[in-house]
Amino acid sequence: MVFAYCFLCSSRKKRKEISLSTLGNTIMQVSYATLLKATDGFSEANLIGAGSFGSVYKGVLDEDDKAQLVAVKVFNLLRHGASRSFIAECEALRNIRHRNLVKIITVCSSVDFHGNDFKALVYEFKDNGSLEEWLHPPTGTEVLRDYVPKKLSLLQRLEIAIGVACALDYLHNHCETPIVHCDLKPSNVLLDNEMTSHVSDFGLARFLSQVTSNVSAIQSQTSSVGIRGTVGYAAPEYGMGSEVSTNGDVYSFGILLLEMFTRKRPTDNMFGDSLNLHNFVKMAIPGRVTEIADAPFLQGGTNENPNQCSARIHKVEVCLSSIFRIGIACSADSVRDRLKNINDAASELHSIRNTFLG
Structure with a gap:
């Protein structure tokens, strides 16, 4: 088991690198020294992100005379729950394969040159960064060179949203044991050079029994990590002590979908006790969708005549209304009123895309 293996590898007495067979026969561990070199000493220049349990660095792995760009997620083991998060991510990623899920390349569970425990996961590098960077450009002191x-x-x-929905459908409905991601948000959706979406960061993932995937007990050793998620994206029932369920991911997807097309975070200053992103969009349907949608959607070509412009705007309005309705159905506060299966959202989004292109 990965848990037993990771426990043994965390011992400072056991310093010899061995294969992580639970992640697949072809995946081997990489040494601390190799990752140190690949990231230029985990330099700040290569830092591309930071999360609850660690930091992510861009690196170059040299293997078999081939240089491969990678993303190295280094866990801050001083942070409570980080070690369990590493185990959770190993467990979640060891048997799943889907075009819209981030692919793990190798792992490191060892010690650094000072004798401190060191754990890292190495993923394929995604050239276009996260969805967060595309939706919310840096401002002020965050502006990059x-x-x-x-x-x-x-x-x-729309294509990105479909990819995310398909990834969740795979995790919820097509894995031997259903997996709940528990932390879906724009920064955990990565985009490759073709702008295909890949769901990442399984540090809070949970395994559910096949019989009670929507209502009951967590069957994973990682259950003691606790449910955090991210404010604005975590399902309301989690805050009231409810068990993890696939319904929670459906809620997070609904919020993500609304954010993608309004370009407003659920934590935007305009939202408060009486108004949230869900209600903001719901009140605008059907007559005011263009008022709440991201402005670039309505921009047309310079050679459009009035009739073409009107037809294009109408087509966009119909498309946006359909998308927003799915987002609203997914993000209902009450589980009873919420869309039950992410597969339904994926199917509807596919239909919307086909209609929009037709």
């Missing part, structure tokens, strides 16, 4: 504004078309966002 040589920053180029990023734009996503309506169709690109």
Whole structure:
């Protein structure tokens, strides 16, 4: 088992690198020294992100005379829950394969040169970063050098949303034991060079019994980590002590979908006790969708005549209304009123895309 293996590897007496067979026969551990070199000493210049349990660095692995760009997630083991998060991610990723899930390349469970425990996961590097970076460009002190504004078309966002929905459908409905991601948000959706979406960060993932995947007990050793999620994206019932369920991921997906097409975070200052992202969108349907949608959706070509412009805007309005309705159905506060299966959202989004392209 991965848990037993990781426990043994955390012992400072056992320093010899061995294979992580539970992650697949072809996946071997990589040494601390190799990752140190790959990331130029985990330099700040290679830091591409930070989360609850650690930091992510861009690196270059040299294997078999081939250089491969990678993302190295280094766990801050001083942080409570980080070690369990590493185990959870190993467990979640060892048997899952899907085009819209991030792919693990190798792992490191060893010690650093000072004798401290060291754990890291190495993933394929995604050239276009996270969805968060595309939806919410840095401002003020966050502005990066040589920053180029990023734009996503309506169709690109729709394709990204479909990819995320398909990934969740796979985790919920097509794995031997259903998996709940528990932390779906824009920063955990990575985009490759073709703008295909990949769901990442399984540090809070939970395994559910096949019989009670929507209502009951967590069957994983990682259950003691506790449910945190992210404010604004975590399902309301989690805050009231409810067990993890696939319904929680459906809620997070609904919020993500609404955010993608309004470009408003669920934690935006405009939202308070009486108004949230869900209600903000719900009140605008059907007549005011263009008022709440991200402005670029309505921009047309310079050579459009009035009739073409009107037809295009109508087509966009119909598309947005359909997308927003799915987002609202997924993000209902009450589990009873919420869309029950992410597969239904994926199917509807596919139909919307086909209609939009037709």
